[in-house]
Amino acid sequence: MHTYPKLAVGPVLYYWSRETLLAFYEEMADSPADIIYLGETVCAKRKLLRTADWLVLAKELASTGKEIVLSSLALLEADSELQTLRRLCENGDFLVEANDMAAVDLLSGQPFIAGLGINIYNHRTLNYLAKLGLRRWILPVELSRETLASLHTQRPTEVETEVLVYGRLPLAYSARCFTARAHNLPKDDCQYRCLDYPDGLTLFSQDQQPFLTLNGIQTQSAYYYNLLSVIPELTRLSIDVLRISPDSRHTKLVIETFYQSLRNHTKIEVEIKNLQRLSPLGSCNGYWFGQTGMTFLKS
Amino acid sequence: MELVCPAGNLPSLKAAVDNGANAVYLGFRDDTNARHFAGLNFDLAKMQQGIRYAHEHQVKVFLAINTYPQPQGWPRWQAAVDQAANLEVDALIIADVGVLDYATEHYPDLPRHLSVQGSATNYQAIHFYYQHFGIRRVVLPRVLSLSQVKHLILHSPVAIEVFGFGSLCVMVEGRCLLSSYVTGDSPNTFGACSPAKAVEWRETPHGLETRLGGVLIDRRGAGETAGYPTLCKGRFQVGSHTYYAMEEPTSLNTLEILPQLQAAGITAIKIEGRQRSPAYVAQVTRIWRAALDALQTNPTAFRPAAAWLAELEQISEGTQTTLGAYHRPWQ
DSSP states (O other): OOOOOEEEEOOOOSOOOHHHHHHHHHHHHTSSOSEEEESOOSOTTOOSSOHHHHHHHHHHHHTTTOEEEEEOOSSOOSHHHHHHHHHHHTOSSSEEEEOSHHHHHHHTTSOEEEOTTSOOOSHHHHHHHHHHTEEEEEOOTTOOHHHHHHHHHTSOTTOEEEEEEEEEEEEEEBSSOHHHHHTTOOGGGOTTGGGGOTTOEEEEOTTOOEEEEEETTEEEEEEEEEOGGGHHHHHHTTOSEEEEOOOSSSHHHHHHHHHHHHHOGGGHHHHHHHHHHHOTTOEEOGGGGTSOTTOOOOO | OEEEEEOSSHHHHHHHHHTTOSEEEEOBSSTTSSOOOTTOSBOHHHHHHHHHHHHHTTOEEEEEEOSOOOGGGHHHHHHHHHHHHTTTOSEEEEOOHHHHHHHHHHOTTSOEEEOGGGOOOSHHHHHHHHHHHOOOEEEOOTTOOHHHHHHHHHHOSSEEEEEEEEEOOOBOTTSOOHHHHHHSOOHHHHSOSSOGGGEEEEEETTEEEEEETTEEEEEEOTTOOOOOOOGGGSOEEETTEEEOSSOOSOEEEOGGGHHHHHHHTOOEEEEOOTTSOHHHHHHHHHHHHHHHHHHHHOGGGOOOOHHHHHHHHHTSGGGOEEOGGGSGGGO
8 A cells, every 4th residue: 555645734833813723723624634733933922822722722633633743932032931831841642843952851751753943964963862752853944855865764763754845934033023123113012013914024135036034033935945846756755744834825725735746746747836826926945956945946 | 251262263363362362262174163164264284283372372272063964974074073082172162963972972071062053042952962962061042132141041050151242143043044045055054154155246226236146135325335245134125115124234242241241150252253354353352351351350340441342343244233132122
């Protein structure tokens, strides 16, 4: 029997209203995704869903048969943020995705997942974290297929490999909130302006090239990373999990597209064009080919 | 507090030692360190000379092996650690878990510091590196406010080093991929941000344009000085405004809060700038030595001398300085 990579919905990186988030996850429960990552990973001030709410949502979604993972914050500075992290790590029911070494420290000795905030660039790092309980790692987005192939084929047996295949690339975190700055507000009085930008705030160069996306303290690419064209390669490598990073509009359609394309490679060319229509600012895949991240190459 | 100064080459190392550094930090001439610039850094012979010179003057030497090796490059990082162990450096500055693990296993007695590229911004992350690799010191990313630094020190199991002066990273170090997104090379993978080979200067009817990897980073009108196009310090358009959307060209300067840093329990102050000239290193080291000595003599009466501030501003990026994240309103 042929097994396909599992599909995962990454954590929502933007700040959405409670209603929007709950409606989104209702839709995800109904999608062909196998795994759903839940939780706030960008900004501790985003509290329309609190830890207790995320845990309730996790239980509800788990009852639909999805594998649920609780994602944690990437940039931890204040003690209150560490306290929230401890609560997540001690939840007792769900696997936790670490996005900072603080989480790895707290999760050592129990099974855990390393997210995009953890730098796993070589075998020795992967092996070390596996000894501490790592069960799944995700390829850092700036690394190429060569590095992926090497790390994946020689990974410890109990460890799964995940690859981000669709969505804006998370590129940086800062102490400074760039969304607040865009409104001439200090971070401490940000007035939750992120709520006005369900897909982030696009930053253009002065000659109007879409360049980056401001998402609070996080900076993302403006272009959508899209690895649909390399599905045959991902399949050949037997990558365990493919991650789709959500946006507010087309996530379910994107998941369905990947689901179908995994099972029928002949339609990939058409589907690439369809997906490109969903990301009018542009697509990129350069990192996969070991090149500049923002370029788009035809494979 | 210990004054830790940059040494991009032997003349800079001597300039730092001669002007009052307590320690210098340096790297090999390749991508194993985060200042991998053409013509910079040390081959083995020069490094031996430098270490001898520093040690003769009771100045410590820290060797940065602080980028992230990938499988195909791993032997180079391993060789760097092996070489360092034979050089009698006083500590290695490392970021990657794999490199830390290798150094700890093979050279347990060689002290290890966690590089700023290790991206540890809280005491729980520091605890991880302390417990697993016995690190003795952490260099903090430039993302914490002064009160957060104080709190962290109360709970940190190891000594804390912070950046005092020099180029300001706006993003948390070790997890910023902006440079590879635009140029293919990042601090993590290549040891450089916004590398010179990707830079273009173009005179146009709109003004002098600076581009990085083809992306327009800034456009300068007549009378404006054009700085190096570090990509987080360009002018971009967001909504209907064109402005420094991330940060202005500016340098970090913490002279003003030196007494608070000392009171907080900071062990060492780091000066950024291995890519700068020996004259720059001499000047900055001399001022910071004077400041630390003045603080030592009379901590309560310490005020940074106007002359020091003026001199530092002159040699800063954009000829202006900031307290960065230490000062909460900056955030």
